[in-house]
Amino acid sequence: MPDIDKKDRPVTSVTDQEALEFHAMGRPGKLEINPTKPMATQRDLSLAYSPGVAVPVKAIAADPQTAYDYTARGNMVAVISNGTAILGLGNLGALASKPVMEGKAVLFKRFADVDSIDLEIDTENVDEFINCVRFLGPSFGGINLEDIKAPDCFVIESRLRELMDIPVFHDDQHGTAIIAAAGLINALELTGRDLKTTKLVCNGAGAAAIACVELIKAMGFAPDNVILCDTKGVIYQGRTEGMNQWKSAHAAKTDARTLEEAMQGADVVFGLSQKGAFSAEMIRSMAERPIIFAMANPDPEITPEEVARIRDDAIMATGRSDYPNQVNNVLGFPYIFRGALDVRASTINDAMKIAAVNALANLAREDVPDDVVAAYQGNRPRFGSQYIIPVPFDPRLISAIPVAVAQAAIESGVARKVITDMAGYARELSARRDPIASTLASLYERVRRRPKRIVFAEAEEEQVLRAALSYANQQLGTAILLGREDLIRATAERAGIDLNRPGLEIVNARISTRIEAYVDYLYARLQRHGYLYRDAQRLIHNDRNHFAATMVALGDADGMVTGITRNYSTALEDVRRCIDEKPGHRIIGVSLALCRGRTVFVADTAVHDMPTAEQLADIAEEAAGLARRMGYSPRVALLAYSTFGHPSGERSERVREAVKILDKRRVDFEYDGEMAADVALNRKVMEQYPFCRLSGPANVLVMPAFHSASISTKMLQELGGSTVIGPILVGVDKPVQITAMGAKDSDIVNMAAIAAYGAGS
Ligand SMILES: NC(=O)C1=CN([C@@H]2O[C@H](COP(=O)(O)OP(=O)(O)OC[C@H]3O[C@@H](n4cnc5c(N)ncnc54)[C@H](OP(=O)(O)O)[C@@H]3O)[C@@H](O)[C@H]2O)C=CC1
Numbered sequence: 216m217p218d219i220d221k222k223d224r225p226v227t228s229v230t231d232q233e234a235l236e237f238h239a240m241g242r243p244g245k246l247e248i249n250p251t252k253p254m255a256t257q258r259d260l261s262l263a264y265s266p267g268v269a270v271p272v273k274a275i276a277a278d279p280q281t282a283y284d285y286t287a288r289g290n291m292v293a294v295i296s297n298g299t300a301i302l303g304l305g306n307l308g309a310l311a312s313k314p315v316m317e318g319k320a321v322l323f324k325r326f327a328d329v330d331s332i333d334l335e336i337d338t339e340n341v342d343e344f345i346n347c348v349r350f351l352g353p354s355f356g357g358i359n360l361e362d363i364k365a366p367d368c369f370v371i372e373s374r375l376r377e378l379m380d381i382p383v384f385h386d387d388q389h390g391t392a393i394i395a396a397a398g399l400i401n402a403l404e405l406t407g408r409d410l411k412t413t414k415l416v417c418n419g420a421g422a423a424a425i426a427c428v429e430l431i432k433a434m435g436f437a438p439d440n441v442i443l444c445d446t447k448g449v450i451y452q453g454r455t456e457g458m459n460q461w462k463s464a465h466a467a468k469t470d471a472r473t474l475e476e477a478m479q480g481a482d483v484v485f486g487l488s489q490k491g492a493f494s495a496e497m498i499r500s501m502a503e504r505p506i507i508f509a510m511a512n513p514d515p516e517i518t519p520e521e522v523a524r525i526r527d528d529a530i531m532a533t534g535r536s537d538y539p540n541q542v543n544n545v546l547g548f549p550y551i552f553r554g555a556l557d558v559r560a561s562t563i564n565d566a567m568k569i570a571a572v573n574a575l576a577n578l579a580r581e582d583v584p585d586d587v588v589a590a591y592q593g594n595r596p597r598f599g600s601q602y603i604i605p606v607p608f609d610p611r612l613i614s615a616i617p618v619a620v621a622q623a624a625i626e627s628g629v630a631r632k633v634i635t636d637m638a639g640y641a642r643e644l645s646a647r648r649d650p651i652a653s654t655l656a657s658l659y660e661r662v663r664r665r666p667k668r669i670v671f672a673e674a675e676e677e678q679v680l681r682a683a684l685s686y687a688n689q690q691l692g693t694a695i696l697l698g699r700e701d702l703i704r705a706t707a708e709r710a711g712i713d714l715n716r717p718g719l720e721i722v723n724a725r726i727s728t729r730i731e732a733y734v735d736y737l738y739a740r741l742q743r744h745g746y747l748y749r750d751a752q753r754l755i756h757n758d759r760n761h762f763a764a765t766m767v768a769l770g771d772a773d774g775m776v777t778g779i780t781r782n783y784s785t786a787l788e789d790v791r792r793c794i795d796e797k798p799g800h801r802i803i804g805v806s807l808a809l810c811r812g813r814t815v816f817v818a819d820t821a822v823h824d825m826p827t828a829e830q831l832a833d834i835a836e837e838a839a840g841l842a843r844r845m846g847y848s849p850r851v852a853l854l855a856y857s858t859f860g861h862p863s864g865e866r867s868e869r870v871r872e873a874v875k876i877l878d879k880r881r882v883d884f885e886y887d888g889e890m891a892a893d894v895a896l897n898r899k900v901m902e903q904y905p906f907c908r909l910s911g912p913a914n915v916l917v918m919p920a921f922h923s924a925s926i927s928t929k930m931l932q933e934l935g936g937s938t939v940i941g942p943i944l945v946g947v948d949k950p951v952q953i954t955a956m957g958a959k960d961s962d963i964v965n966m967a968a969i970a971a972y973g974a975g976s
């Protein structure tokens with residue numbers, strides 16, 4: 216999470232020059248459009264354009280709902296503005312609003328995989344604006360109105376909602392209100408306040424402010440406890456100057472006439488006005504433990520540094536990305552539209568908004584995953600005054616909010632498509648951002664049906680504890696925390712992890728009643744390999760890998776995960792002292808490369824340096840076995856630099872020999888080789904070898920040696936944008952997985968789930 220440096224400015228703040236260069240670099244702006252269908256051949260053209268395109272045209276004319284099946288409409292949102300209230304910069308016109316609107320479109324895509332285009336409409340006339348937008352319905356699944364000044368925005372939104380049968384949502388009103396309400400719920404909780412008696416002042420009485428005040432009153436704030444201010448001061452009952460019907464609806468019964476007076480003794484202040492609108496005096500005059508949301512963009516009504524100089528008991532939030540507690544509608548609109556689009560909602564109603572508020576507020580109270588820590592320079596946010604609202608890079612937002620919104624849409628009767636399997640929908644949502652999630656989703660599901668006891672061998676480490684907690688929270692089974700209890704508890708306390716929850720079990724390796732049995736077991740295995748009884752004792756007493764592996768060997772745990780504190784081969788040696796190869800199997804490592812919707816198993820990425828032909832055949836069998844267990848029909852390519860003897864060379868001999876060995880073994884999966892990687896992976900190139908026995912592109916690649924396996928997977932990651940899971944250890948007699956050193960908690964959980972799966976889920 217961004218911090219504040221000694222010179223009183225956020226450490227991640229950017230200069231004007233940097234901002235201009237960022238927007239100008241490469242292709243100017245922040246957006247481009249990419250086709251989703253191949254457009255390479257004449258046939259492609261015939262399908263995508265004339266004559267093929269006529270077929271969906273007729274289908275849509277016959278049944279308009281099929282537009283969701285044959286066009287991009289169902290995932291397409293227009294971000295529309297006239298630039299009359301660009302952030303807190305005021306009315307700078309339609310063209311000047313384009314960087315913000317492009318930005319919103321990019322955020323739709325980045326955070327929720329919603330395709331979006333910005334439309335800047337060059338008129339301040341309300342009727343013209345409405346008339347322009349109302350006819351755009353066929354193009355879009357939803358309309359996101361942005362940065363249109365009050366009170367025009369109220370008229371525009373309500374008229375368009377009547378005229379259009381797709382969601383029309385003014386982000387500055389409802390997006391802001393949803394996020395502010397979620398943050399407020401948590402801030403009230405942290406300061407022990409009851410919303411019925413809390414006094415709130417809102418500076419600004421425009422789009423964002425009116426919507427915020429309406430929502431919090433709907434949540435239970437007493438109308439008399441909410442005072443709205445604008446450029447003319449307090450909006451009190453009877454005021455006539457600078458009023459409109461939306462302000463009048465919130466005119467308060469109060470003697471206060473200025474913002475200064477209103478803020479005296481206030482518990483909460485919302486700033487939805489302009490830079491610098493709050494003075495030090497105003498902040499000083501607020502109640503104890505005040506809640507200050509200075510949400511004006513790009514510069515807040517008062518900065519966190521200024522507040523920190525005045526008092527140290529405030530909960531402070533701004534709309535900016537470079538301070539803690541970012542109360543910004545970016546946390547809402549991508550996900551709210553995601554949920555609305557997925558059920559083809561005709562509108563976004565109050566039930567959907569309230570569902571989003573609660574989902575957001577609840578998420579902030581949960582432990583955050585490592586991806587968030589990585590995105591915020593290694594600082595782990597924890598529910599408290601510096602973390603009242605999730606951060607935008609939280610990968611859980613994509614599943615938590617749309618599910619809540621979609622469910623509310625269905626229950627409130629505005630969904631035109633019903634989702635019955637909400638758990639499946641949540642998995643699909645995660646997969647939109649995280650390819651690992653989709654690949655491992657069914658594996659997780661199967662483990663959940665038959666939960667397993669997995670020992671986490673390095674439980675004194677913080678990320679292992681987090682992984683263990685996540686394992687238990689996801690109901691994958693019991694996480695056994697191995698280590699010295701005092702150290703585990705100290706780490707847990709530091710990390711804010713509650714160990715007193717079901718599904719976590721500490722095993723103190725120093726005082727376990729099983730030590731003697733473990734030492735006897737290990738001594739029996741090692742006594743003819745030069746080990747004394749005392750050596751076995753030392754290994755069990757002092758080394759967690761030996762202890763954990765022996766637990767698994769003797770059935771005290773179903774599987775184990777280790778690896779973050781020791782390199783792979785050392786951890787594997789530790790394990791192999793305690794557990795054998797599975798009879799008739801060979802221990803190898805298989806990595807899963809996930810790239811552009813394809814999953815490819817690559818082997819051996821962990822054990823054999825320069826495998827013989829016999830070993831290559833074993834590797835093919837093991838890797839095919841894993842692919843099958845994970846639900847794939849293996850098509851195994853044994854790779855080389857040459858393809859079926861050309862160019863000839865003795866280095867490919869081993870690979871050719873391996874294919875012959877597989878022939879003799881009469882294995883029950885498709886395999887062929889030797890072949891180059893493009894032949895294995897590209898159907899068209901493979902067709903040049905009509906005798907090739909693979910029925911399609913390979914999904915299991917057996918590499919000729921460890922270095923080619925390692926180099927290619929790392930290149931896929933770095934250059935090809937692939938995600939790589941593993942190496943997954945196969946061929947061990949008991950389920951053991953070894954992570955990379957320093958792995959993130961999410962990687963460790965994946966490995967633990969894979970171990971649990973290997974234990975027979
Ligand atoms: N953090 C977030 O997610 C979001 C933040 N915002 C911020 O909220 C602010 C308002 O945006 P929006 O509602 O769309 O704009 P509008 O133009 O609709 O409303 C602006 C309101 O602010 C009032 N105002 C302006 N300056 C002052 C001042 N110095 N003191 C008191 N009131 C003032 C105006 O008063 P009057 O009516 O008298 O003209 C008006 O009521 C912007 O700074 C914007 O960046 C908006 C949306 C989201």
Ligand SMILES: CC(=O)C(=O)O
Pocket residue numbers: 301302303362386387511512534543544545
């Ligand atoms: C964040 C936003 O939408 C605004 O400041 O206008």
Ligand SMILES: [Mg+2]
Pocket residue numbers: 302361362386387
């Ligand atoms: Mg805005």
